[in-house]
Amino acid sequence: MVKLQKGNNQYFVTVPSAIVRMKGWKKQKELIWKEDGRGNLLLKEDE
Numbered sequence: 101m102v103k104l105q106k107g108n109n110q111y112f113v114t115v116p117s118a119i120v121r122m123k124g125w126k127k128q129k130e131l132i133w134k135e136d137g138r139g140n141l142l143l144k145e146d147e
Contacts, residue, residue, distance in 0.1 A: 102115055102116070115143075130145075132145075
């Protein structure tokens with residue numbers, strides 16, 4: 101489950117480490133939020 105958290109005047113999400121390992125992401129990986137037209141948010145790799 102992704103969790104929404106609040107930091108210093110900004111919000112951030114925490115992605116489970118199992119997903120990060122599965123995707124092969126490393127620290128500082130840039131991701132983009134996209135909406136699918138039905139109100140669902142998708143987290144995508146910045147290509």
